[in-house]
Amino acid sequence: MNITGINFKKLWGPGLFLIILAMLATLPMFASTYTIIFLISILMYVILTVSWAIFSGPTGYISLAPAAFFGVGIYTSATLGNDLPLPIVIIIGALISACLALLVGALTLRLRGIYFAIFTFGLVELIKHLLLWYEVKFTGTRGRFVVLVDNETIYYIMLIIFVVLLITAFIIRRSKYGLALQSIGEYEEAAAHMGINVTLLKVVTFAISALFMGAAGAIMATRWTYVDPYIAFYALFSFMPVLMAILGGMGQFYGPIMGAVLIAYLEELLLTKFPYYYMLIFGIILVVAILFLPQGLAGLIQKLRWRISGGKRAHT
Amino acid sequence: MHILEGEGVTKYFGGLSAVSEVDFYVDQGEVVGLIGPNGAGKTTLFNLISAALVPKPGTIKFKGINITGMKPHKICRMGIARTFQTVKIFANMPVSDNVRIGSLFGTYQKMSPAEAVKETTELLEFVGLSKVSGVPAKDLTLANQKRLEVARALATRPELLLLDELMAGLNQTEVSESMELVKKIRDKGTTIIMIEHVMKAIMNVCDRIIVLHHGKKIAEGTPQEIVTSKTVIEVYLGEQTYAGS
Numbered sequence: 001m002n003i004t005g006i007n008f009k010k011l012w013g014p015g016l017f018l019i020i021l022a023m024l025a026t027l028p029m030f031a032s033t034y035t036i037i038f039l040i041s042i043l044m045y046v047i048l049t050v051s052w053a054i055f056s057g058p059t060g061y062i063s064l065a066p067a068a069f070f071g072v073g074i075y076t077s078a079t080l081g082n083d084l085p086l087p088i089v090i091i092i093g094a095l096i097s098a099c100l101a102l103l104v105g106a107l108t109l110r111l112r113g114i115y116f117a118i119f120t121f122g123l124v125e126l127i128k129h130l131l132l133w134y135e136v137k138f139t140g141t142r143g144r145f146v147v148l149v150d151n152e153t154i155y156y157i158m159l160i161i162f163v164v165l166l167i168t169a170f171i172i173r174r175s176k177y178g179l180a181l182q183s184i185g186e187y188e189e190a191a192a193h194m195g196i197n198v199t200l201l202k203v204v205t206f207a208i209s210a211l212f213m214g215a216a217g218a219i220m221a222t223r224w225t226y227v228d229p230y231i232a233f234y235a236l237f238s239f240m241p242v243l244m245a246i247l248g249g250m251g252q253f254y255g256p257i258m259g260a261v262l263i264a265y266l267e268e269l270l271l272t273k274f275p276y277y278y279m280l281i282f283g284i285i286l287v288v289a290i291l292f293l294p295q296g297l298a299g300l301i302q303k304l305r306w307r308i309s310g311g312k313r314a315h316t
Numbered sequence: 317m318h319i320l321e322g323e324g325v326t327k328y329f330g331g332l333s334a335v336s337e338v339d340f341y342v343d344q345g346e347v348v349g350l351i352g353p354n355g356a357g358k359t360t361l362f363n364l365i366s367a368a369l370v371p372k373p374g375t376i377k378f379k380g381i382n383i384t385g386m387k388p389h390k391i392c393r394m395g396i397a398r399t400f401q402t403v404k405i406f407a408n409m410p411v412s413d414n415v416r417i418g419s420l421f422g423t424y425q426k427m428s429p430a431e432a433v434k435e436t437t438e439l440l441e442f443v444g445l446s447k448v449s450g451v452p453a454k455d456l457t458l459a460n461q462k463r464l465e466v467a468r469a470l471a472t473r474p475e476l477l478l479l480d481e482l483m484a485g486l487n488q489t490e491v492s493e494s495m496e497l498v499k500k501i502r503d504k505g506t507t508i509i510m511i512e513h514v515m516k517a518i519m520n521v522c523d524r525i526i527v528l529h530h531g532k533k534i535a536e537g538t539p540q541e542i543v544t545s546k547t548v549i550e551v552y553l554g555e556q557t558y559a560g561s
Binding site: 179180183186187189190191193194195196197238242301302 | 368387413432
């Protein structure tokens with residue numbers, strides 16, 4: 001980054017973030033229940049997408065495991081929700097997800113490209129069917145009822161997870177480990193020869209990203225009142241974060257957030273306005289975005305900014 | 317003192333021995349050339365030293381410590397850095413970040429971010445890339461990309477530097493510049509092993525040369541001994557060629 005760019009950014013980034021945060025925090029006082037529920041689902045997608053982008057963004061390992069970590073959080077909530085206070089349940093859900101990620105990461109992060117993607121997706125199916133087998137065999141029922149929590153509490157907890165996640169993601173991105181993750185994405189072999197413990201770094205970052213997905217799952221479960229393995233480990237929760245991050249653009253910090261908000265909003269809009277053509281329109285928008293915006297929306301904004309500043313930042 | 321020692325270093329790929337029972341040593345402060353025909357096992361030997369591959373059987377010792385089977389990042393932090401035959405730069409990252417990673421992760425003692433930036437600036441100056449420090453590495457010319465690899469390797473503060481065909485694909489001027497660079501690195505006190513096909517460079521820069529052929533060490537000696545050795549002329553240099561000229 002340019003030295004001139006930093007000042008501008010230093011003022012804008014956190015400032016805008018604080019304003020939006022203040023607005024989000026005071027919103028439940030005057031907003032309708034519908035708005036709150038809508039915002040909860042947007043926040044859920046943002047959390048999934050940003051935590052996905054912590055690991056997969058810089059390294060280029062396309063993980064299709066979000067649904068697995070999200071689902072683990074959901075199921076933790078469904079099993080422990082009646083006996084333990086909500087914050088504890090969320091923390092346990094997050095930790096179980098992170099432990100699962102450590103285990104899976106240690107086993108599979110030597111796979112690259114499509115193999116890694118397929119394996120992580122297989123993980124979702126594996127856990128889903130294991131749970132299904134367990135439930136039918138030992139508890140005799142397929143689903144579980146989740147303890148009810150009012151919408152406002154869910155909303156505030158989501159907001160807290162979101163803020164902690166953003167700070168974590170920002171710190172990682174700005175630290176030397178962010179640089180190292182990027183170098184792993186560029187050329188993993190060379191990164192190892194530069195003294196980076198690539199295996200450890202990958203596994204730990206993968207676990208951090210799973211931590212937040214698990215937390216989001218644990219709180220989200222309370223909104224659904226009833227869950228079974230099919231609901232908890234729904235494949236769409238693996239694909240949505242990937243699509244949202246790609247549409248938003250992973251080159252900039254705000255890219256995945258923007259992508260998640262936009263698609264979540266679009267989904268809601270299309271679903272209510274054009275229930276029959278929803279999937280079709282949605283698909284077309286995605287195809288167009290991927291074809292014409294290879295760097296995502298963030299890349300488009302970056303390009304426009306360069307053009308406005310008269311190509312001052314053009315290199316060489 | 318031997319900074320690096322290999323005993324019976326062997327590596328099989330399937331049934332084929334890429335390197336077989338090579339004994340070698342490198343002294344502190346030396347520049348050692350590693351030559352041989354294509355497929356002789358030079359790069360494999362580099363991969364074995366830098367731990368990209370593990371010798372089986374055989375042991376490699378660095379400063380008296382057995383480093384066989386260690387992970388690449390450990391080897392790097394101990395003080396062995398390398399460049400690659402086909403450049404493996406971090407293409408989409410700025411030149412300066414490529415080097416900074418070396419300072420941040422490759423050194424034995426932890427370095428503060430500010431120190432790393434300072435070191436990066438110095439190293440880019442040293443290899444002559446100061447002007448392009450903000451450019452994405454992929455936009456550099458091949459010669460500069462190779463320089464960048466050297467700067468990046470030096471950023472890890474190595475005691476032993478492995479240069480894999482630093483001059484391949486460069487033109488005459490660039491080759492001379494690279495030779496100067498190697499001499500400058502040697503003068504800083506870094507021990508160097510270099511694989512090279514450009515005989516002019518090898519003869520000029522190296523104190524000692526090791527010749528590999530079909531994975532076996534067939535000769536070893538000063539540049540003068542090598543160019544006059546019968547076996548080396550037969551398998552590599554070719555008859556009636558005076559490579560030193």
